[in-house]
Amino acid sequence: MDTKRLIIVAVGGQGNLLASKVLGEAALLSGVSVRMSEIHGMAQRGGVVESAIVFGDAQSSIISDGEADMLVGFEPAETLRAMNRCNVNTKVITSLSPVPPFTAAIGRGVYPEIENIVSLIRERTPSLVAFDAMKLAKEAGNPMTLNIVLVGALVQSNVLPLTRETVEEAITLRTKKGFVDMNIKAFNLGFDAAQGVAL
Amino acid sequence: MHKLLSDKIGEEIMLLGNEAIARGAIEAGVAFATTYPGTPSSELSLNLFQISKETDLYFEYSTNEKVAMEVAAAAANSGLRTMCIMKHVGLNVAADPLMTLAYIGVKGGMVILTADDPSMFSSQNEQDNRYYAKLAGLPMLEPSSVSEAKEMTIAAFELSEALQEPVILRTTTRINHSSAFVKTGEIKTRNTKGFFKKDQMSYVTVPAVSRKLHVKLLANLKKAAEMSESSIHNFVVSANSSTCNANKLGIICNGVSYLYASDAVKDLGIEDRTKILRIGFSNPMPANLIKSFAKDCQKILVIEEGEPFMEEAVKAFAQEASIFVPISGKNGEEVAPPCISSSSEQTEGCLLPSEQEPLFSRLYEFDPAMVRRKIASFFGIEDTYTHLKPVDTKGIPDIPQRPPNLCSGCSHRATFYEVKKASQGMDVIFPSDIGCYTLGFLPPLSMGDFVICMGGSVSTSCGFSKATDHKVVSFIGDSTFFHSGITGLVNAVFNNHNFTLVILDNGITAMTGHQPNPGVDMTQMNFEGYKPISIEKLVRAIGVEHITVIKPFKVRKSIEAIKEALAFKGVSVIISQEPCTLFAKSIKILKPRPFHITAKCVDHRDCINQIACPSFYIENGRVKIDADTCVGCAVCAQICPDNAILPLKQ
Ligand code: SF4
Ligand code: SF4
Numbered sequence: 001m002d003t004k005r006l007i008i009v010a011v012g013g014q015g016n017l018l019a020s021k022v023l024g025e026a027a028l029l030s031g032v033s034v035r036m037s038e039i040h041g042m043a044q045r046g047g048v049v050e051s052a053i054v055f056g057d058a059q060s061s062i063i064s065d066g067e068a069d070m071l072v073g074f075e076p077a078e079t080l081r082a083m084n085r086c087n088v089n090t091k092v093i094t095s096l097s098p099v100p101p102f103t104a105a106i107g108r109g110v111y112p113e114i115e116n117i118v119s120l121i122r123e124r125t126p127s128l129v130a131f132d133a134m135k136l137a138k139e140a141g142n143p144m145t146l147n148i149v150l151v152g153a154l155v156q157s158n159v160l161p162l163t164r165e166t167v168e169e170a171i172t173l174r175t176k177k178g179f180v181d182m183n184i185k186a187f188n189l190g191f192d193a194a195q196g197v198a199l
Numbered sequence: 200m201h202k203l204l205s206d207k208i209g210e211e212i213m214l215l216g217n218e219a220i221a222r223g224a225i226e227a228g229v230a231f232a233t234t235y236p237g238t239p240s241s242e243l244s245l246n247l248f249q250i251s252k253e254t255d256l257y258f259e260y261s262t263n264e265k266v267a268m269e270v271a272a273a274a275a276n277s278g279l280r281t282m283c284i285m286k287h288v289g290l291n292v293a294a295d296p297l298m299t300l301a302y303i304g305v306k307g308g309m310v311i312l313t314a315d316d317p318s319m320f321s322s323q324n325e326q327d328n329r330y331y332a333k334l335a336g337l338p339m340l341e342p343s344s345v346s347e348a349k350e351m352t353i354a355a356f357e358l359s360e361a362l363q364e365p366v367i368l369r370t371t372t373r374i375n376h377s378s379a380f381v382k383t384g385e386i387k388t389r390n391t392k393g394f395f396k397k398d399q400m401s402y403v404t405v406p407a408v409s410r411k412l413h414v415k416l417l418a419n420l421k422k423a424a425e426m427s428e429s430s431i432h433n434f435v436v437s438a439n440s441s442t443c444n445a446n447k448l449g450i451i452c453n454g455v456s457y458l459y460a461s462d463a464v465k466d467l468g469i470e471d472r473t474k475i476l477r478i479g480f481s482n483p484m485p486a487n488l489i490k491s492f493a494k495d496c497q498k499i500l501v502i503e504e505g506e507p508f509m510e511e512a513v514k515a516f517a518q519e520a521s522i523f524v525p526i527s528g529k530n531g532e533e534v535a536p537p538c539i540s541s542s543s544e545q546t547e548g549c550l551l552p553s554e555q556e557p558l559f560s561r562l563y564e565f566d567p568a569m570v571r572r573k574i575a576s577f578f579g580i581e582d583t584y585t586h587l588k589p590v591d592t593k594g595i596p597d598i599p600q601r602p603p604n605l606c607s608g609c610s611h612r613a614t615f616y617e618v619k620k621a622s623q624g625m626d627v628i629f630p631s632d633i634g635c636y637t638l639g640f641l642p643p644l645s646m647g648d649f650v651i652c653m654g655g656s657v658s659t660s661c662g663f664s665k666a667t668d669h670k671v672v673s674f675i676g677d678s679t680f681f682h683s684g685i686t687g688l689v690n691a692v693f694n695n696h697n698f699t700l701v702i703l704d705n706g707i708t709a710m711t712g713h714q715p716n717p718g719v720d721m722t723q724m725n726f727e728g729y730k731p732i733s734i735e736k737l738v739r740a741i742g743v744e745h746i747t748v749i750k751p752f753k754v755r756k757s758i759e760a761i762k763e764a765l766a767f768k769g770v771s772v773i774i775s776q777e778p779c780t781l782f783a784k785s786i787k788i789l790k791p792r793p794f795h796i797t798a799k800c801v802d803h804r805d806c807i808n809q810i811a812c813p814s815f816y817i818e819n820g821r822v823k824i825d826a827d828t829c830v831g832c833a834v835c836a837q838i839c840p841d842n843a844i845l846p847l848k849q
Contacts, residue, residue: 011601020378024213028380035345037377039320045603045638046813059344059458061377064568066589081598087587101601102813106643109599116596124590 003056004160005063009082010049010074011099015147018175020051022151025170026162027055035061046102048078055160070159072150074133075099076117083124091127093153093194095146097134129153129194136189145186148175152190164191201250204386211380216345216370217242219381220312223352225250227308228387229282231274232258233267235682236711237286238321239375240314244284245712252726255391260708260715263653263682264289268296268311275309275365276402277393280356287315287328288652292683294331299404300365301335302412304419307393308356309365311337316372317504317564323633323652325563327505332367332482336416338423339367339482340432343457345379351432351479353384358426362419367482371504373455373564424483432479433488436461438470448578449496449524450475451489451513456502456565463571466584484512490520500558500577501528504565527577530558603638607814608791608830610777611636611703613751615646616810616834618672618701618773621761628669632656632684634676635710635779636703643811646674654683660698661691671698672765677734678708678716685737691770692742699764699771704734705779713782723786738772745771752777754837780830792831792846795824799843806835806844 006023010016020036027034036053052063065084072093073079079094086092096114104111112120122128131153137146148171154160155167168184175183202212203222214222221243224232232251234244244260251258257274261267264285271283285293290313297311313331316322332339340355342348352368359366400408427433437447450473452460457477464473476492478484493499493513501510510528517526558573559565575582605612615636631637631647632655640647649659656673657680664671675684680702688700708714715721721729738746745767749757757775764771783789804822807815814829815822824835826847836844 012603021213024378024380028211028213033380035377035379037373039372039376045606045635046601047603048601058462058567060455060462060567061344061379061458062373062455062566064566066587067568077598078601080595083590083595084592086590088590089587090590100816101599102604102811102815103601104599105813105816106807106811108642109597111599112596120595 003054003058004069005067006053006055006070006072006160007063007068007082007085008051008053008072008074009078010147011078012046012049014049014074015144016049016051016074019147019151020053022148022167022170022174023053023160023162025174026167029166029169030162032056032161035059037061048081070154070157072154074146074150076114077112080112080117080120083121086125088126090125091157091159092121092125093129093150093157094121095133095150096130097132129157129197131193131197133190136193137186140186140189141182142179145183148183148186149190149193152187153194156191156194201246201253203246203250204253205383206386208383208385210383212383213378214345214349214381215242215378216348216374216376218246219345219349220352220368220370221246221250222381222383223349224282224310226349226384226386227353227356228280228389229356230256230279230307230389230391231271231281232256232284233261233271234284235261235264235267235289236708236714237289237314238711239316239372240284240286240312241711241714243312243375245714247282255389257391262717264293265296268293268300271309272296272300272303272305274393275305275307276303277306277395279307279390279393281305281307281309282312283309284312285314286322287313287326288322288324289313290328290331292653297331297335299409301337302404302409302416303402304363304415305359305365306363308359310352310355310359310368311365312368312370314370314372314375315505318372320372323650325505327508328367328369329481329508330506332369336420337364337367337482338362338427338480339369341369341454341479341481342374343454343477343479345374345377346381347479348374349381354432361426362423364416364419364423371454371564420483424486427480427483427485428487430480430485433477433485435474435476435492437474446497447495448473449493449499450502450574451478451492451499451509452476452502453478453481453509454504456504456570459565459567459570460502460574462567463574466571467575467580468583469578469580478509481509484509484516486516489513489516490522493517493522493524493526494520496524498524498578499526500574501526502559502565502570503528506561527558529561602641604641604813605635605638606781607812607828608780608832609635610705610751610775610780610832611639612644612810612812613754613777613832613834614701614703614749614757614775615639615644616838617749617751617754617757618761619644619646621758622670622672622765625670625765628663628667628671630656630659630663630671630673632673632675632679633710634679636674636676639674643808653679654687657684657687657700658690660700661687661694661696664696664698670765672701673698674701674703676709677702677704677706677718680734681717681732685741688738688743688770688772689741696770697768699767699773701773701775702734702738704774704776705782707779707782709779709782713779713785723788734774738774743770743772745769746774747771748774748776750777751775752832752834754834780832784830789830791829793824793826793829794831794833794836794844795826795847796822797843797845799841801841801843803840806839809838810835
């Protein structure tokens with residue numbers, strides 16, 4: 001099958017490692033080969049965490065600049081920062097709830113306006129799905145489900161060779177027992193939201 | 200049951216590279232494992248630690264890598280399958296026992312895992328540890344993928360037993376921190392009871408013995424070279440391997456470069472013209488295999504991250520076999536092109552490489568597109584890979600950086616602030632060390648002027664205090680102090696140096712993910728059978744005359760105590776005791792009690808400008824505290840001159 005390359009960017013603590021695990025499990029269930037790579041050395045100290053997930057036949061587990069088919073950002077400024085990973089065909093999904101870095105708080109740099117982030121991404125890429133994933137995560141019952149909300153939006157985009165059902169199954173297998181219902185709710189909220197705001 | 204202990208065979212489980220190696224060790228029946236934690240190898244040790252709590256596997260977090268290597272050496276020479284795990288720079292610390300252990304060899308299989316870190320994602324350098332295998336004369340294996348990492352770990356134990364020598368298993372960050380599905384194999388039963396058969400003429404390395412042992416080592420190395428020739432880890436991939444092999448474009452590669460090269464050859468559509476030699480058994484290199492591979496190649500490109508370890512060997516083999524095809528790899532930007540010299544006489548007879556494009560660099564890690572580009576340019580192939588135009592990043596405004604930072608309520612932040620206040624007006628050099636607290640060098644704290652290696656803070660303080668007229672105040676964490684700070688402190692006392700050492704004792708090895716160290720009270724984590732060592736008693740026993748213990752969350756009191764220590768002439772030690780906030784939260788001995796900024800705030804922003812806790816943020820031009828992340832250390836409240844910061848709930 002065609003190789004599909006996905007990059008997820010997030011801030012330490014937003015749970016993108018769990019999101020990658022769910023997607024990996026779903027790939028196994030679908031018989032799609034998958035490799036992932038994470039840079040999470042200083043994740044717990046508030047740095048950026050990036051996961052690269054490669055579906056299909058390629059052997060590499062990392063993704064070069066400009067070669068992502070899909071970019072999912074858990075934080076709007078981080079999505080914008082990752083524009084160098086995109087090409088003119090890359091689809092982008094981003095949450096719009098900001099987590100400003102402390103450098104902005106201490107006056108070293110200005111956090112860009114959200115509307116500005118959205119238009120900078122939209123000008124450069126063919127398809128942007130942007131919504132407040134935090135709001136939906138809270139609606140699902142816990143801010144920690146932000147990652148699964150975004151997985152929902154990702155599956156709706158249909159770029160990956162994964163069906164809605166297999167990803168739901170993977171969520172059931174991969175997330176903590178007591179949180180499965182909440183995560184499924186988060187997944188569906190993300191899926192529906194992406195349907196509503198997709199361009 | 201730990202997920203790596205599953206006895207189902209043929210099950211596919213998603214594993215991190217480090218977990219795959221741990222599973223490989225378990226399948227091989229590893230009985231004894233030692234480590235000093237270090238990213239990118241940390242999860243490997245963590246998994247073995249957890250497994251040791253459920254099985255009869257012996258595992259220990261040793262004081263440092265040298266200790267870990269020596270403990271493991273004894274176990275392996277008592278016949279146990281043994282693993283010793285460390286990051287690349289850790290092998291520098293363990294190099295002393297390594298060199299002579301190679302002479303002695305082992306009885307039970309011993310695998311030394313060294314995790315290199317090209318690009319320095321979490322390290323102070325990107326040294327290429329393949330040279331350690333060469334230096335020590337030990338066999339080395341290098342996997343290219345996560346699933347191969349598991350298989351190679353098992354093979355490494357077998358190889359070690361076959362040769363009776365330790366085997367170096369060398370990974371890079373992209374192996375340790377990649378995940379893929381791995382098929383489980385059968386778990387061999389562990390033999391945990393060792394027996395040491397005395398034999399002084401084999402084990403006591405006085406010169407007369409070592410002279411004989413060196414002969415034995417070289418004989419083993421020769422045997423290893425033969426094994427390397429026919430090893431399954433060194434293989435050729437070629438589209439039509441039997442027919443018409445001549446005139447091919449040759450690629451020799453190792454590790455993750457093999458994956459990138461395979462993808463590139465496919466993407467460039469040159470599979471039928473290319474053959475790839477993947478080297479996984481990389482010391483000793485398979486000389487004959489390389490010669491026969493090279494002889495019908497048109498041109499050879501060597502693709503390896505780090506130093507030109509293979510490239511130099513390949514060139515030497517080609518010379519021996521009178522093969523004169525162009526061989527290249529690292530003529531990257533940072534290396535001056537060969538044969539550029541002033542006199543024409545010197546350049547005569549020297550073949551200039553035909554390709555002028557810069558090839559690979561010794562710097563940083565590679566990526567698939569880079570490898571594809573360089574393959575295309577070296578072989579003069581049109582890069583037909585469908586290039587999608589990268590988006591134009593011009594016009595995107597600067598986004599504020601998100602560097603890693605000390606956590607909200609981290610005790611190090613408080614100590615740094617207090618030392619800064621106490622030393623105001625003094626001309627101070629602040630040597631620092633390796634740990635979370637290295638981040639104290641960031642503004643606004645800006646504490647940290649010189650960092651080289653584990654334990655270096657103490658010994659460099661000795662040097663700075665003698666060589667300059669500056670006051671010297673250095674920082675070291677508890678784990679790093681045990682690792683290699685103690686010897687520096689002994690040196691300082693004996694040689695009568697003059698500086699203040701601040702031991703940031705947060706009761707855990709925080710940076711690498713909260714591992715134990717000899718100062719840790721293990722009962723907090725419900726582990727029995729350990730005996731913690733008191734840093735204060737140790738420092739006193741060394742003979743330090745001025746010792747102060749501070750509780751850094753008591754700001755004013757701490758500043759006064761630090762001032763006193765700084766005024767002492769000679770070696771003074773400040774022990775700043777407060778548990779790592781992140782760890783305390785995770786084991787639930789800390790219940791966050793968030794603070795908030797009240798209407799009394801007059802917006803002079805002392806809190807932000809002086810300590811910059813990441814819980815602060817600005818909203819509508821006013822400072823706020825994020826109640827979700829604030830742990831209530833109360834440090835900001837104590838430094839606010841207007842007492843505007845108070846607990847959220849009284
Ligand atoms: S992990 Fe612990 S020591 Fe490290 S920055 Fe966080 S609170 Fe500080
Ligand atoms: S009390 Fe102040 S310094 Fe401490 S964690 Fe909260 S905001 Fe940060």
